[in-house]
Amino acid sequence: MASAPFGCAVEFAVIDDQQHPLGFPCVRLAHGWLDAITMQPVTALPTHWRYLRPDVPPMCCC
16 A cells, blocks of 8 residues: 555555455545545555546547
8 A cells, every 4th residue: 555646536445355445535645544525534444556447438539
């Protein structure tokens, strides 16, 4: 998780019995992680992350 960017919305996942995403974007700050929608602290400990993917893929205008 040390490679996750600061101040950028990302998706992250945790591994309990199995791997699963949290289901909401998160932002990494110096003091921890925040839910990017509610700006509330996230108490889960992420195991890995990826850049947030848009719900709608970009479309070509040509």
